[in-house]
Amino acid sequence: MNDHYDVIITGSGPAGLGTAFHIAENSGMSVLILEKTKISSGGLRNDCKQNYTFPVGFTTDLWQQDEADSLLDEVASHLKPEYIQQRNIEVYIKRALNLGVKLLDIRQAHVGTDKSKDLIAGLINSLEQKGVTVKLETEMSGIDYVRRRVTLADGSTAGFNKLVLAPGRAGYTWLQSVIEQLGVPYHDNIVDVGVRVEAREEHYPIVKDYYDPKFIFPQRVRTFCTNSGSAHIVKEKYEKYYSVNGHAYSSEHRANGLVNFAMLRTITLTDPVVSGHQFAEILGQMAMQLSGGQPMMQRIGDFRLGRRSKKETFNDDLYDFQPTLKNCTPGDVSLAIPSKILRDLWRSMKMLDTIIPGIMHPSTIIYYPEIKTYAIRPEFIDRYFQVKEDIYMIGDGAGTSRGITGAWASGIRAAQGILLSR
Numbered sequence: 001m002n003d004h005y006d007v008i009i010t011g012s013g014p015a016g017l018g019t020a021f022h023i024a025e026n027s028g029m030s031v032l033i034l035e036k037t038k039i040s041s042g043g044l045r046n047d048c049k050q051n052y053t054f055p056v057g058f059t060t061d062l063w064q065q066d067e068a069d070s071l072l073d074e075v076a077s078h079l080k081p082e083y084i085q086q087r088n089i090e091v092y093i094k095r096a097l098n099l100g101v102k103l104l105d106i107r108q109a110h111v112g113t114d115k116s117k118d119l120i121a122g123l124i125n126s127l128e129q130k131g132v133t134v135k136l137e138t139e140m141s142g143i144d145y146v147r148r149r150v151t152l153a154d155g156s157t158a159g160f161n162k163l164v165l166a167p168g169r170a171g172y173t174w175l176q177s178v179i180e181q182l183g184v185p186y187h188d189n190i191v192d193v194g195v196r197v198e199a200r201e202e203h204y205p206i207v208k209d210y211y212d213p214k215f216i217f218p219q220r221v222r223t224f225c226t227n228s229g230s231a232h233i234v235k236e237k238y239e240k241y242y243s244v245n246g247h248a249y250s251s252e253h254r255a256n257g258l259v260n261f262a263m264l265r266t267i268t269l270t271d272p273v274v275s276g277h278q279f280a281e282i283l284g285q286m287a288m289q290l291s292g293g294q295p296m297m298q299r300i301g302d303f304r305l306g307r308r309s310k311k312e313t314f315n316d317d318l319y320d321f322q323p324t325l326k327n328c329t330p331g332d333v334s335l336a337i338p339s340k341i342l343r344d345l346w347r348s349m350k351m352l353d354t355i356i357p358g359i360m361h362p363s364t365i366i367y368y369p370e371i372k373t374y375a376i377r378p379e380f381i382d383r384y385f386q387v388k389e390d391i392y393m394i395g396d397g398a399g400t401s402r403g404i405t406g407a408w409a410s411g412i413r414a415a416q417g418i419l420l421s422r
């Protein structure tokens with residue numbers, strides 16, 4: 001590692017990669033990527049569904065369709081998506097519209113958790129060939145803004161002309177501390193709260209026609225991140241709670257006949273509770289306390305009858321498949337989800353069951369909590385996501401994106417700003 005770089009990028013997720021590729025391919029600037037984990041590329045590792053239709057994955061207050069479309073072409077030139085063929089979309093769109101529900105028609109590609117490692121290895125190899133230095137297991141801990149140097153966790157330092165911070169959503173506490181140290185104003189008042197639904201594929205057959213259908217219901221509820229084929233539910237660890245999430249392996253893995261997706265309700269908080277992250281922690285901790293430190297799960301059959309799911313009856317009779325998430329506690333989600341959120345989720349589930357009859361089969365499982373915090377949104381001083389002279393903040397952590405392709409596009413936009421200011 002050298003003592004000084006033209007550009008230092010913290011985080012090798014899609015946002016950081018977007019910046020690195022654009023700069024490496026359009027200038028001779030020296031670039032260093034710092035990545036604290038052993039494997040590079042952040043969220044590209046998870047499932048890696050890629051959405052190529054605006055506004056999916058973009059934060060619409062920061063993006064316009066024309067620009068997003070053109071940057072998505074650049075994203076595709078690196079990720080080389082194999083688009084999934086969709087069928088019968090008009091039928092579903094029409095059924096949904098009858099209920100006031102919107103179904104977005106999106107160009108999608110799916111790599112799968114097992115295959116994404118090859119994609120990532122290829123990307124990093126390509127960056128290194130273009131002269132970019134990639135340092136894995138190297139965590140940035142702090143910044144000396146006046147001297148334009150970053151400090152690493154081992155105490156060493158490196159100088160920069162431009163610094164791009166792309167630490168992802170899980171890096172929000174760290175990003176917040178940097179934002180506060182730099183005196184950059186920010187806000188954080190939005191959060192998505194919901195459940196992950198797991199069902200037999202025959203009870204949600206739309207996935208055979210449309211891999212990741214995005215339904216937008218009234219009351220700010222939407223479906224998100226649908227997985228099928230070899231689909232599994234996982235736990236994500238946050239400081240004070242677990243959130244559930246889902247992913248699928250590529251089509252080379254044996255199918256397990258299950259599908260999972262999130263149903264999320266967006267909440268915008270106002271005075272006096274203004275932090276979406278705080279609200280997420282309150283809800284997450286409450287769920288953990290009610291279910292012995294694990295996420296909870298309930299069969300729809302029990303939920304409808306207003307009774308909790310129990311260990312001894314969880315895989316019985318009509319409750320006829322094993323949950324893919326182990327170490328999850330059968331219980332009663334209605335004890336933990338605030339009623340306003342639960343009401344809207346339930347209403348949307350009923351609408352979904354009218355559009356695709358079957359999803360409310362008694363065997364369907366709802367897992368709680370699935371919480372998506374919306375990042376710390378710093379105030380940008382220009383459209384290139386600069387927050388202070390020479391410092392850029394991008395990706396899901398800084399609220400410029402909400403998905404792989406949007407994160408990569410954010411990285412390109414920051415790189416464009418850096419190239420312009422040379």
Ligand SMILES: Cc1cc2nc3c(=O)[nH]c(=O)nc-3n(C[C@H](O)[C@H](O)[C@H](O)COP(=O)(O)OP(=O)(O)OC[C@H]3O[C@@H](n4cnc5c(N)ncnc54)[C@H](O)[C@@H]3O)c2cc1C
Nearest residue numbers: 011013014015036042043046049140167168395396403404
């Ligand atoms: C289970 C799961 C499944 C998902 N599936 C999909 C999907 O199918 N499609 C989709 O579009 N989106 C999906 N997402 C969301 C997607 O991963 C994110 O939208 C995307 O990765 C955001 O990119 P990013 O570059 O902003 O952050 P990240 O991808 O999170 O990358 C941030 C990187 O920064 C590193 N880092 C953080 N702090 C430091 C530091 N101080 N020093 C050095 N390195 C640091 C992290 O280790 C990480 O590698 C999924 C997320 C999860 C958790």
